[in-house]
Amino acid sequence: MTNSKNLNKMDELAEKIALDDFDKQNEQHKFSDTYTNKKKLFIEEIKMKSEQSQVKRKRNRLLIAAACLLIGMPTTVFGAIKVYDMIVQKQNYEVNISVTNKATKNIDSWYKMKVSYLPENMEADDSLAMKYSFKDNYANGGFSFILWRLGKSSDFQTLYANNYIEKDINGRKAVIVNRDTGNKNVMFDRQVFLLFEEEGMMLQSYVGTDVSDEQLMKVLEGISLEPTTEEKATYTSDYDRALFSEATEPTESRVIPLKKDSKQLFKVGQTVPVTLEMNGTESKLEYGIEKVEVFDSINDFKKGNFNELGLGILRENKALDQTNKLLPYKRDVYKVGNGKDSVDELVESQLVNLKFVYLTTTVKNNGKQAIEEIYMHPSLQVLEFEKNAWNYTGENGIAEESIMTHEVDYLEPHGNGKSFYNIGSILPGQTVKVNLGYFVDEDKLDSIFLDVFHYSGVSGTEDMNAKDRWWIDIRHSKGDGNK
Numbered sequence: 023m024t025n026s027k028n029l030n031k032m033d034e035l036a037e038k039i040a041l042d043d044f045d046k047q048n049e050q051h052k053f054s055d056t057y058t059n060k061k062k063l064f065i066e067e068i069k070m071k072s073e074q075s076q077v078k079r080k081r082n083r084l085l086i087a088a089a090c091l092l093i094g095m096p097t098t099v100f101g102a103i104k105v106y107d108m109i110v111q112k113q114n115y116e117v118n119i120s121v122t123n124k125a126t127k128n129i130d131s132w133y134k135m136k137v138s139y140l141p142e143n144m145e146a147d148d149s150l151a152m153k154y155s156f157k158d159n160y161a162n163g164g165f166s167f168i169l170w171r172l173g174k175s176s177d178f179q180t181l182y183a184n185n186y187i188e189k190d191i192n193g194r195k196a197v198i199v200n201r202d203t204g205n206k207n208v209m210f211d212r213q214v215f216l217l218f219e220e221e222g223m224m225l226q227s228y229v230g231t232d233v234s235d236e237q238l239m240k241v242l243e244g245i246s247l248e249p250t251t252e253e254k255a256t257y258t259s260d261y262d263r264a265l266f267s268e269a270t271e272p273t274e275s276r277v278i279p280l281k282k283d284s285k286q287l288f289k290v291g292q293t294v295p296v297t298l299e300m301n302g303t304e305s306k307l308e309y310g311i312e313k314v315e316v317f318d319s320i321n322d323f324k325k326g327n328f329n330e331l332g333l334g335i336l337r338e339n340k341a342l343d344q345t346n347k348l349l350p351y352k353r354d355v356y357k358v359g360n361g362k363d364s365v366d367e368l369v370e371s372q373l374v375n376l377k378f379v380y381l382t383t384t385v386k387n388n389g390k391q392a393i394e395e396i397y398m399h400p401s402l403q404v405l406e407f408e409k410n411a412w413n414y415t416g417e418n419g420i421a422e423e424s425i426m427t428h429e430v431d432y433l434e435p436h437g438n439g440k441s442f443y444n445i446g447s448i449l450p451g452q453t454v455k456v457n458l459g460y461f462v463d464e465d466k467l468d469s470i471f472l473d474v475f476h477y478s479g480v481s482g483t484e485d486m487n488a489k490d491r492w493w494i495d496i497r498h499s500k501g502d503g504n505k
Contacts, residue, residue: 108217110188110197116362117186117199119178119215121224132255133221135169139244141237147440150257156232162331163209163230165241170224171260178226180213181361191242194218198238204365205356207423214242221247223258279411280486280493287412287493290314294492296475305393308386309474314496316467317378321346323432323459329442332431332461339425341376348376353463354423366421375464376425380432381472381496383456387448398436399443400474402428402460412486412493415469424463432459467498 109120140154144164147155155164170176180186184202188195195217201208212229225245229238247256280287288294296307320328320342336342341351355370379402387393405412416422430443434457437444448454462470472494486493 108195110186112183112186114363115181115183115359115365117180117183117197119176119180119197121172121176121178121217123172123174123222131221132250132252133169133218133223133247133258134250134254135167135225135256136246136248137241137244138246139240141233141241152257155230158330159230159232159334163232165230165233166210166228168226169247169256169258170226171258172222172224173260176224178215178224182359182365191216191239196242202365203361204359204367205421205423206354212238214238216242216245218247223247276483277413278483278485278487279409279413280405281411282407284487284493286487286489286491287495289495292494294474294494296492298475298477300393303391304389305391306388307393307475308388309383309492311381311383311472311494311496313382314498315380315382316498317348317380319345319347320378320432320459323378323380324434327434327436327457328432328459329427329430332427332429335425335427336376336461341425348378348461350375351425353425356421356423358419358421369420374424377462377464377467378432379460379462379467379470379496379498381458381460383458384453385445385448385456386453387450390450392450393448396445396448397443397477398433398445398456398458399430400458400472401476402426402462403471403473404466404469405471406469412471424466426461426463426466428460430458431461432457470496470498472496 107120107122111118111120135151137151137154141156143157144154145157147153147164152167152169153164154166155162180199180201182201182203184200186197186199188197190196197215199213199215201211201213209230210228211231212233214225214227214229216225216227217223218225233241290311290313292310294309296309298305298307333342336348339351341349343349350373353372353374354368355372356366357369359365359367385396385398404415406415433443433445435445435454436442437446445454445456460470474492474494476491478490485491
């Protein structure tokens with residue numbers, strides 16, 4: 023039967039992996055091909071992504087991700103042929119898959135996952151080849167895989183389940199769970215469990231809404247596990263050994279608000295002294311925002327400087343006309359369900375005007391050595407003032423589905439492809455002009471702050487006044503200075 027404590031741990035891990043699809047900061051890291059480093063990368067990425075999303079921080083994005091992929095994950099399972107029992111049960115919106123085994127497989131066997139078929143225009147977009155996306159929908163949708171080594175018993179839990187189908191794929195048992203959170207902004211609407219009985223493995227996959235059922239079946243039919251060495255093996259999560267040894271007990275998230283007179287809070291026009299640890303060396307920068315402008319149209323801005331993700335969201339919500347003028351859109355507000363007894367419920371739909379906030383900024387290298395790579399992805403945060411301090415906005419249990427990405431929507435200069443946020447190198451004493459842009463709901467203009475050079479994660483308590491945090495007040499009066 024399902025162990026509730028184990029499932030809670032799996033829920034947390036699933037949410038962390040889910041958030042990994044929405045953050046791409048790890049693109050700047052390089053890892054070797056050894057299995058040990060693959061494992062380290064996998065665990066560190068999970069940890070990093072979870073640390074970057076606190077309860078109130080980027081609430082809209084977190085709730086969407088959690089609603090999409092808040093899934094309890096496996097424990098352990100079977101060994102040889104016909105030596106297992108697999109039971110699938112559904113209660114309300116919850117599906118539980120329980121697998122038991124009497125003959126545990128040798129844990130010293132290693133396998134490489136092979137995917138012989140991919141839909142046209144789809145490619146691997148991470149160093150482990152466990153995440154596949156369509157080129158025109160990078161890091162969103164597609165397939166995310168997790169390979170589990172099974173032991174004596176495993177419990178897989180899927181929340182927000184609408185229904186499920188049991189299938190036989192190349193002689194292997196599979197369960198396809200169709201999910202419906204009640205929220206139209208679901209990015210992954212199916213979850214698949216594919217049992218490799220002889221290998222003692224379970225392959226778990228999250229499937230995006232941009233993948234058709236026909237494409238899904240072709241991909242699953244083309245997946246195999248080939249024996250290999252530990253160094254060349256696909257990273258495999260061992261529930262008995264890895265999960266409980268690597269994962270720590272969940273800590274309660276807490277936020278220390280940004281004080282009104284905090285030394286880490288700056289205004290437009292002020293110089294922000296920044297010290298960063300980069301590649302084992304300390305780099306000193308000066309950062310500043312010279313000007314903040316608000317526009318109703320993006321027609322005068324070079325299209326190649328826009329992040330395609332932001333533009334795609336605008337098009338999907340019909341918030342951009344043929345002349346590149348920003349249009350009002352419907353912002354839905356949901357009461358979030360728990361995924362077991364309830365799903366998300368639409369409580370309000372608001373018509374919201376959209377603006378383009380354009381920042382003229384500078385970055386100066388105050389160090390004695392060149393900085394080879396600078397990644398510019400300061401996030402836009404919406405804060406509210408209460409008890410003489412600034413804190414993240416949002417109400418527990420409520421998800422506001424804004425089309426604001428909170429990420430950089432426009433960047434000049436910028437890198438290419440996966441290195442879009444890389445503005446290149448800066449020589450000692452050199453000052454580089456960097457233009458940033460964000461799509462912002464008009465009613466949020468008087469509450470926006472820039473969270474700059476925040477590369478590290480946050481574990482447990484988040485102190486918004488910490489020495490490695492730099493905030494810039496870019497609030498703008500509604501209707502003031504629109505162009």
